[in-house]
Amino acid sequence: MMTNLLLFPIIIPFFFAMILMLFPKKIYAQRVGALLALGSTLIASVTLLYKVKTDGIQAITLGSWPAPFGISMVSDMLSILLVLSSTVIAIFVVWYSFSSIGKARESFFYYPGILFMLTGVNGAFTTGDIFNMFVFFEVLLMSSYLLIVLGGEKVQLRESIKYILVNVISSALFVITVAYLYSVVGTLNMADISVKIAQINQPGIITVIAVLFLLVFGLKGAIFPLFFWLPSSYAAPPIPVLALFGALLTKVGVYAIMRTYTLFFTLDQSFTHELLMILSILTIVAGCIGALAYFDVKKIIIYNIIIAVGVILFGASQMNEASLMGSVFYLIHDILIKGALFLLIGVIIAITGTSDLRKMGGLIRSYPMLGWTYLIAAFGLAGIPPLSGFVGKLLIVQGGFEAENLWGSIFILASSLVVLLSVMRIFIYAFWGEPVEITLLTKKHYRGLFTPALVLVGISVLYGVGSEWLVPYMNDAANVMINPSQYIQAVLGGS
Amino acid sequence: MKTNDVILQTTTKLIFFIIILFSIHIFFAGHYAPGGGFVGGLLTASGIVLLLLAYDIKTVSTALPINYTVMTAIGLLVALATAAGSIIFNVPFFTHAFDYFDLPLLGKQSLHTAMLFDTGVYLVVVGVTMTIIQSIGADD
Incomplete structure (x- = not known):
């Protein structure tokens, strides 16, 4: 049983998605099946987390082939933490969907779509083979195509064309880049690539490939100037899908950048990591401008995704222990809090019937709990x-100062104020002021929408308050990125 | 518009079975030679598409009452179940096994778990191709 444990968070949602495909019209069974799938995935992830904590990095090469030739799957602390938080988000999104997504979507492969997407996300976090990562990216993208277009509203159809076009192009670039890398180092196994690049001492061509990878993952992870497609595409699908996309999809791109820039391209940091740092700061600036410019609650939070991507990548570009640990802290914080915020504004939109801030007001009187x-x-x-x-940002800034990037760190600090301002605007406009006329939701409907959001906010508070207990885990995650030799040893064995 | 398609319909009746037989041949040939579940599935799907061209969706769905979405799901399940056999034997996922058997009529043949996986691939390919073609074709 235990050899394959690290594959369970990928196989379980995949298996249940197939089962659910057999009876799409039985909505009740679909709901139960989806929860069952996510519950068992959660149990598998927690078990795996415990195993990685006690026994170190878990690795397996599929089909019993020897390591650099078969497809390796690797679960280190970074990947299992991300797998766990993705699963948690998926649970809350599914719970929220029960009372918001509508029967038409539920009976048309909505839950299998979410489960297939989780398969892809968990797979992309776990794989130790760069081409296999492309495959899992495709799995999650295919399912996201389904989720973004499902329902067939006019705006969804328009935006899905843009979304699919951007992603098809970036996927094509991904394959081309992997082919370049393969033609230089002659291997696809990520641990082996790392060894081979170190052997040839990262010549110029590898640096070019590093920039190409940044381009590919930057398109998916929405860094400056490649985020142009994201705000309008993400605003199109209904709230639960938006929460899932906003919390998870860009993070997969961010994870891929962090992985490749700490495992492969570590020998020419004055160029590659400097570039990453500059782009991440520009990403933060662009996100800040967007977050303040709109009166649409969805757009405000969506631009906050872009700010967060910049902050995390700034931490990754500093390459010291504090900043990398901060990045991991902030990455998981952002998955949880973005999920929670999207669900909360979903409740606000459901109550007021609009996403325009100027048409809201005075909600604190009828829904005090929601406001607080x-x-x-x-x-x-x-x-x-x-x-x-707090902790994540503090560590990132500390890492920035240690690496003597004063200006970058100041940008991070200043961006926090802009973030605060942008989200407080929602609070001030929607909850204060003159109450506008609203149609009160039925108690049952409101509870169904609000409870998942409340519990998720609760988890994020616990994550902040209990960060002291999480330090050993985060430390392990950052350690793998600083000393990739453990990763390589776990995959290739010995030597 | 009424077209005269006697020739097409008559040849299709004959050709269809040849295509299906050939696709089964290709499917089994895939074990040691070019072929396999993917190409075999595509060939079968193209046979059914030929039927669709010669007749119409209604006739074909009465002749072959298959829900292709379910077929895709079953194919995926077969493939996953084959790969998941390795979980029970506690070896890495996708590990395959084979042995030689003396079969009646066929003589000494190797039986391979990879063939079960390929059966799953075959079903998925036919299911997905037909779902796509039917949903585009039914859009009148």
């Missing part, structure tokens, strides 16, 4: 201690 929960989530996003964003 939103405020806590907003403070958490901005990183007010002791909430969840």
Whole structure:
């Protein structure tokens, strides 16, 4: 049983998605099946987390082939933490979907779509083979195509064309880049690539490939100037899908950048990591401008995704222990808090019937609990201690100062204020002011929408308050990135 | 518009079975030679498409009452179940096994778990291709 444990978070949602495909019209069974799938995935992930913590990095090469030739799957602390948080988000999104997504979508492969997407996301986090990563990217993209277009509203159809076009192009570039890399180093196994690049001492061509990888993953992870497609595409699908995309999809791109830039391209940091740093700061600036420019609640939070991507990648570009640990802290914080915020604004939109801030007001009188929960989530996003964003940002800034990148760190600090301002605007406009006329939701409907959001905010608060206990885990995750030799040893064995 | 397609329909009746037989041949040939579940599935699907061209969706769906979405799901399940056999034997996922058997009529043949996996691939390919073609074709 245990040899294959690290594959369970990938296989379980995949298996249940197939089963659910057999009876799409039985909505109740679909819901139960989806929860069952996610529950068992969660159990598998927690078990795996425990195993990685006690026994170190888990690796397996599929089909019993020897390591650099077969496809390796590797679960280190970074990947299992991301797998665990993705699964958690998927659970809350599915729970929220019960009372918001509507029967038409539920009976048309909505839950199998989510499960297939989770298969792809968990697979991309776990794989130790660069071409296999492309395959898992495709799995999650295919399912995201289904989710973004499902329902067939006019805006969805328009945006899905853009979304599919951008992703098809970036996937094509991905394959081309992998082919370049293969033609230089002659291997696809990520641990082996790392060894081979170190052997040839990273000549110029590898640096070019590094920049190409940044381009590919940057398109998916929405860094400056490649984020142009994201705001309007993400605003098109309904809220649960938006929450899933916003919390997870860009993070897969960010993870891929972190992995390749700590495992492969480590010998010419004055160029590659400098470039990454400059782009991440520009990403933050662009995100800040967007977050302040709109009156549409969806757009405000979506631009906050872009800011977060910049912050995480700034941490990754500093390449010291504090900044990398901060990046991991912030990455997981952002998955949780973005999920929570999207669900909360979903509740606000459901109550007011609009996503335009100027048409909202006075919600605090009819829904005080919603208002205060939103405020806590907003403070958490901005990183007010002791909430969840604080520790990550603190460590990233500390790492930035240690690496003597004064200006970059100041940008990160300043961006926190902009983030706070942008989310407080939602609070001020929607909850304060003159109450506007709203149609009160039925108690059952409101509870169905609000409870998942509330619990998720609760988890993110615990994540912030309990960060002391998480330090050993984060330390392990950052350690693998600083000393890739453990990763290589776990995959290739010995030597 | 009414077209005269006697020739097409008559040849299709004959050709269809040849295509299906050939696709089965290709499927089994894939074990040691070019071929396999993917090409075999495509050939079968193209045979059914030929039927669709010669007749119409209604006739074909009465003749072959198959829900292709379900077929895709079953194919995926077969493939996954084959690969998941390795979980029970506690060896890495996708590990395959084979042995030689003396079969009646066929003589000494190797039986391979990879063939079960390929059966899954075959079903998925036929299912997906037909789902795509039917949903585009039914759009009148």
